[in-house]
Amino acid sequence: MKRQQQSIEDGARLLREGGLVLFPTETVYGLGADAGNNRACLRIFEAKERPPDNPLIVHIADIEQLAGVCEGAPPDSALRALELFSPGPITVVVAHNGSICPAATTGLPTVAVRIPSHPVARSLLAAAAIPVAAPSANRSGRPSPTSYAMAVEAMEGRADLILDGGTCEVGLESTILDCTGTPNRILRPGGVTREMLLDAGFHLALPEEGDQGGEDHYRAPGSRYQHYRPKAAVRLAESREREGVERFLAAEGVASVLVLGLREQIEPLSSLLSLAPAVAEVQRFESLEEFGRSIYDSFFRADRRGLRSVLAILPEGVGVGVAIRDRLARAGTRL
Ligand code: TXA
Ligand code: MG
Numbered sequence: 547m548k549r550q551q552q553s554i555e556d557g558a559r560l561l562r563e564g565g566l567v568l569f570p571t572e573t574v575y576g577l578g579a580d581a582g583n584n585r586a587c588l589r590i591f592e593a594k595e596r597p598p599d600n601p602l603i604v605h606i607a608d609i610e611q612l613a614g615v616c617e618g619a620p621p622d623s624a625l626r627a628l629e630l631f632s633p634g635p636i637t638v639v640v641a642h643n644g645s646i647c648p649a650a651t652t653g654l655p656t657v658a659v660r661i662p663s664h665p666v667a668r669s670l671l672a673a674a675a676i677p678v679a680a681p682s683a684n685r686s687g688r689p690s691p692t693s694y695a696m697a698v699e700a701m702e703g704r705a706d707l708i709l710d711g712g713t714c715e716v717g718l719e720s721t722i723l724d725c726t727g728t729p730n731r732i733l734r735p736g737g738v739t740r741e742m743l744l745d746a747g748f749h750l751a752l753p754e755e756g757d758q759g760g761e762d763h764y765r766a767p768g769s770r771y772q773h774y775r776p777k778a779a780v781r782l783a784e785s786r787e788r789e790g791v792e793r794f795l796a797a798e799g800v801a802s803v804l805v806l807g808l809r810e811q812i813e814p815l816s817s818l819l820s821l822a823p824a825v826a827e828v829q830r831f832e833s834l835e836e837f838g839r840s841i842y843d844s845f846f847r848a849d850r851r852g853l854r855s856v857l858a859i860l861p862e863g864v865g866v867g868v869a870i871r872d873r874l875a876r877a878g879t880r881l
Contacts, residue, residue, distance in 0.1 A: 553709055554666065558673035560706050566593060568683050568701050569670050570711025571605075571662035573635050573720050573737065574690035574842070575697040576680030577705060578605065578670075581615075587649035587679050593704040596686045600767055601652040602679040603637055603720070604659045607671035615657060615677055617641040623748065624659075624725035627738075630746055633663035635720040635737035650679040652767070660720055666711040682719055689774050689842040689877070692717045696846050717839035718869050723748075735869040737838070773876040776845035778804070779855040780878025785811035790881040791818065791857070798824035798855060804848040805829070807859030808837060815859070826853055834866040841873055 557567040564586040567578045577593060579586035581604045591598055606612060609628050612620050617640075624638040642657035651657050659677075662668065671678060682690035684700050691697040692714040701708065721736030721743075729749035732740060743750060783791050785807070795803065800823045805812070809830040812819070819825050829844055831837040841858075848856045858874050861867040 550666075553707070554669045554673055557670050557707050557709055558675075561670075561674045561678060562676060565706040566590065566704070567670070568697055568705040568708040569667055569680070570664050570694070570697075570709060570714060571667045571680075572633075572664045572715045573662070573718060574692050574714055575683040575694075575711075576603075576605070576662075576667075577683040577701060578678040578680035580674075581646050581650050581677040581679040584647035584649045587647050590679065590681065591649065593701065594681060594684070594686050596681065599652050600681075601654055601658065602650045602681050603722075604646055604650060604657055605667065605671055605678045605680050606659060606661055607668065607675070608661065611677060612640075612659060615640075615642055615645055615659060617643045617655075621725045623723075623728075623730050626746070627723055627725065627730075627743075627748070628661060631738045631742070632661040633668065634661075635663075635716050635718075636660060637720045637722045637734075639722065639724045639726055639733065641726060646677065646679070654767075656726055658722060664711055664714070666709055670709065687773060687775055689776055689845045690719060692839070692842045693846075696842070699846075713839075713843075715839065716835075717842060718866070718873060721869070735872050737866060737869065739865045740868065741865060774842070774845070774873055775877050776849050776856065778845070778848040778853050780845070780874065781855055781857050781881050782860055782874055782878050783857065783881045785814060785859050787881060788815060788818065791815060792822075794857065794881050795819075795822040795824040800824065801826040802854040803857050804844060804851075804853050804855075805857045805859070806837075806840070806844050807831065808834070808861050811859045811861065826851065834861055834870065837861060838866050838870050841870065845877070 637660040694710040716737040721738040722734040724731040731751040806829040
């Protein structure tokens with residue numbers, strides 16, 4: 547406990563001095579720097595090999611800090627979203643007041659802000675007492691780290707300090723809600739779902755064509771880029787595509803495929819999977835939450851085992867299923 551306290555204080559000092567600190571959040575691990583320090587934020591882009599026009603998310607310790615980065619009074623929708631769902635996996639986009647450096651915003655007049663709930667992130671932000679820009683701590687295009695081991699593999703030697711916070715509870719990046727206009731718009735689906743926002747009375751722009759399938763219609767600037775790909779090829783199928791699955795497995799090498807999906811959707815394919823020599827392992831998830839939490843870890847696992855491909859059976863596009871479909875669609879291709 548004492549050691550952890552010490553490393554959090556070291557992390558806070560490093561952040562204030564312009565260093566890069568990799569820290570856990572409840573969604574994924576983030577690579578953090580002082581959001582007001584342009585030079586420090588540029589180092590994030592270098593370490594991640596991130597395209598220079600993909601802005602960073604700014605992390606704050608509490609809702610009071612929002613007023614310090616917003617231009618004028620924060621929009622009601624942003625305050626309400628943070629009040630209802632923070633600390634937690636929601637990010638609000640608001641106009642900024644110039645206190646966030648241009649490297650972090652990539653020169654946009656808006657900034658994406660969130661309050662993470664992971665205790666290590668909370669202690670670090672409170673101790674640093676500055677807004678911290680932190681994208682997911684993966685190399686660009688690769689899966690986001692959701693455990694300390696994945697974070698170390700992605701960024702060892704590139705961050706000044708890596709804080710250990712165990713396994714991330716949500717495992718998918720935060721929901722991004724554009725609060726700069728009405729209606730609000732979900733720019734990236736995540737753990738706070740469309741249904742949760744609608745139930746709370748938010749007016750949301752209609753999802754665009756293809757949103758349910760996650761076919762790349764979300765508008766966060768980062769969504770243009772290919773994301774989340776492991777070395778293994780990721781292939782996607784609906785549970786009903788039995789013939790396609792059979793054909794795909796017949797063409798793969800012995801013990802070369804990791805299959806994953808919800809238990810209820812894998813069940814109808816069970817006899818097929820148990821007979822196919824190509825199947826190295828089947829991961830059956832009991833809930834959408836468990837599926838979401840495990841996606842990047844499963845990619846990591848497939849690569850560590852040197853498997854040729856991952857076959858994901860898609861969940862329905864409701865609740866967290868929308869975010870899962872979105873990430874899988876970016877990582878792979880349909881059968
Ligand atoms: O859960 C998360 O949000 C994680 C953890 C570390 O907090 N962070 C994260 O950051 O996912 P990153 O960089 O991987 O994704 C940031 C996303 C990008 O798609 C980016 O385009 C979008 O946020 N974004 C940042 N600033 C924005 C802005 N002003 N307007 C719209 N989208 C913005
Ligand atoms: Mg990312």
